[in-house]
Amino acid sequence: MVSVTDPQDRPRNELARQNFKIYENGRLQDIADFDTKYQPYSIGIILDLSGSMTLKLNWARQAVSRFIKTANPQNEYFVVGFNISPAPSTVFKRGWPRFKRGTERRCLTPSTSA
Secondary structure (H helix, E strand, O other): OOOOEOOOOOEOOOOOHHHOOEEEOOEEEOOOOOOOOOOOOEEEEEEEOOHHHOOOHHHHHHHHHHHHHHOOOOOEEEEEEEOOOEEEOOOOEEHHHHHHOOHHHHHOOOOOOO
16 A cells, blocks of 8 residues: 655645556566555554663654554554553544544553563
8 A cells, every 4th residue: 555645744646557666676566456546444553662662652653643644534543552462552543633632642652561
């Protein structure tokens, strides 16, 4: 799946198959499927919340936020944070506004080791 945005993070849906080239190990590949219809997805985000992520967590939080902000508002998301064992942090939320309301900070906060 590929999505393209302009410098203002607006989707560029007018692009066609001929605007893309896919390479694998330096070799041009055929594009097997191409569709400009944007279908919603259910997306799970798995995030390492261990102590080794302490200095990187703000960057990870921003990356998750940007990903959700620029994706299809009809997508559904859930977050699983893990340290020693996985702990689902939230149920499915549809779109950025619902994810943002109180979920983002709670889901993307480091847990402590047991």
